[in-house]
Amino acid sequence: MPELPEVETVRRGLQPVLEGARLVGVEARRPDLRFPFPENFSARLTGKTITALGRRAKYLTIHVEGGPVLICHLGMSGSFRIETPDGSEIPGVFHHERSKSAAHDHVVFDVVSAGGARSRVIFNDPRRFGFMLFAEGTPDTHPMLAGLGVEPTGNTLDGVLLASLLEGRRSPLKAALLDQRLIAGLGNIYVSEALWRAGLSPLRESGTIAKAGKKAAAQSERLAGAIRSVIADAIAAGGSSLRDYVQTDGSLGYFQHSFAVYDREGEPCSTPGCGGHIERIVQSGRSTFYCRTCQR
């Protein structure tokens, strides 16, 4: 499920427990997820202190002292949960209720914080599309991350940059925005949401909003702004759920969102004065939700 905002929320949730903590035990309970675990997975991490938790697109990076960087991807169904020996709550972090199926607890990290508190961080992934790999130096040059496009966070992605990315492309906007080599971190939900906010059809040929001209420039500017805002809003929502609520399923990052179009087939479009209805179509084998009345 996780797209960039969910991964960022997971990162923030794990940070207070993992950063500065020492890994006293690391266990992979099966040989592989999507890919085999790295050679000496446990041995290379055990005993190390975690210096930082990072994120690039939908990848989580766990940096350890003098060691490899652990690159984690949650795939479609991966999640982390945190357990403490006494079940006490960790400030700023979800307290787990009851895990669904321990059968899919694939990786267990036992950590001791600088203050001596022990906790256990567990990676659960029923579908096993997730994976964990080592980067020996900076993760940016790892094959998995090297080709990624611009982050939709911050202000880097503006109309001019987006126009240059879309220029000459014949594919529909939906496909282009899902392409991690162009913009890194958008997934099926936030692409639908961003296109709705921008008033652009997911079927629209990408190159047509990148051509020179006033109208195209305005559209690429609007789309860039919509992408940035939808991501920023979702991260803010994750952050607030992290602060204020206990997760219903005890996992990090699966907070409740309210989407304008995603999974709202048949409902009235919420654009003021639009009067249209949300449709579900299939593009590249995946669901797209949009309003044909206000998205052109």
Next chain:
DNA sequence: AGCAAAACCTGGCGGC
């Protein structure tokens, strides 16, 4: 080259 489908897995849900 570029784009669309298939493949990788399991679980949940609606329909019968």
Next chain:
DNA sequence: TGCCGCCAGGTTTTGC
């Protein structure tokens, strides 16, 4: 209740 087909928020590989 049970079985069956379909669907799922990601990425890589295959095929056109």
